Amino acid sequence: MLVDTEAAPALQLFSELTALDVERPLKIVPAFRMRGLAAVQALGSLLTAGVLTAPRRARFERRFAGRACELTTEVLDGHLFQDVDLLRALLGRFDQVTAFRHFDSAGHTSLATATLAGAELPPVAWSVTPGSEAGWRLTIEGEPRTAVIDVDRDGARLQLDGVLARDSVCASPMEEGARLVALEFARGLSAGSAGRPGPSQSQKPAMADWNDLIRDVEILDAAGQSVRRRRTIDILSESPSERGLFKSQMTAVGCLLLILTPMGVVLYLVIAAAIDLPGWLKTGLVVAVFAPLGLFLVSQTLVFIAHPPPAEEGPRSGHLEDRLDLDRNSRGK
Incomplete structure (x- = not known):
């Protein structure tokens, strides 16, 4: 079952899917549209091929189209949930989160930040600010090259050391991402029914699965705890054991x-x-x-x-x- 992860708040969606899985076990495939962007697929290919090696740091800067009073906790959680999944799919597993909220004189959120860390992973700085135009920018500084994905009203594109990457431009990012995710899901179904191997899970980013959804919700929950407690939260998952x-x-x-x-x-x-x-x-x-x-x-x-x-x-x-x-x-x- 293909599930749109933007259809409901993350924690509510996870709670309802968990209840559904208990009542009637089935294969749940969460659809994260950002994974399907051509620019993201191109960046994943660069990371997999070793063109962009040993990332030193990464920044994810999101722009929210609206006033500070509209940047509610639910909106922030929705953006962080989607962005964290993309960062995990490209870079790896995070085990520490440090999140902060900065407020203006009226008590509204003017800036939300989160720092993600993991074993053998570069530090990732995530932020979201209100403004006049929606979009986001992902910057990964590696050895010796730097990759930047820009998404705005003109579309999505990947630049490698300032040079536009071929086949990475998309005019309608979210529609294109949703279409590609649905296409990969359909390919997986047809391959499974025909006895052929489905889409490769070794590519970056691969199709998300139930474990990805769990990891994303864990990070989102840890970020909420970090804001409330004003300290770094460790994400410690108990791996299956005898x-x-x-x-x-x-x-x-x-x-x-x-x-x-x-x-x-x-x-x-x-x-x-x-x-x-x-x-x-x-x-x-x-x-x-x-x-x-x-x-x-x-x-x-x-x-x-x-x-x-x-x-x-x-x-x-x-x-x-x-x-x-x-x-x-x-x-x-």
Whole structure:
């Protein structure tokens, strides 16, 4: 299912898609139009081919067409969500966010900034300011060349050391981006139905998937925390592991036992009331009903014996999903 990521606020969209995926698992493909721009595809090819190597720094400057009073938190989050996905697709994974909001005398946002950092990645400075014309500029300074993508009312274009790149000009950026993303999605569907390999995920930027959406929402959530707490926020995701899988399986077993044990008790009482059973058989049935749950509870104490060393532990980022569940439940009430 192809989903337009600009159809709703990012956190609301992620919450509703998560609920949909739980109710009816399906393949969700988020559509980020900026990935489909010809200039972005050309820049991705330069990075993949090694023409633009060892980026030292990057800047993403967005211009918002409107007054400062119209640059609300929802608008800022929408822009950051789209821009972060593009930066991640081109440069890699970020694990730190430092965000600030600057206000004018009337209390409206005059400038919003965010600094993104990651292992072996150049620092990326993101900013958005209100103005008379909408658009954005991405500058990547590498060794030894500099690439610049400019998007304004005249279209989108890529310049490499001040020279316009061939086949990178687009007159209607967002429409062209949406068309190319939809085309890649259709190619993936036709290739899958015909048994052929789909679009290559090694190219930059590749088609986004569900994991990309999760990473983008994590960065957006971290940026919001950074603004509120006025400090750098680390994005620490728990990667799938055997220990995590084992914990999930044990949780499922525990829930199953909590359901089956009361049912076993009721069944035992019905049988004991209807049939005159010998004492040893009654004792055996009681043990059979409660022994599995008892053994399971006793086995939980093993976690204190086989506790992992502190080096293997660390903060985990389950807070975002918990807050989204709480927000979804509150809206449902």
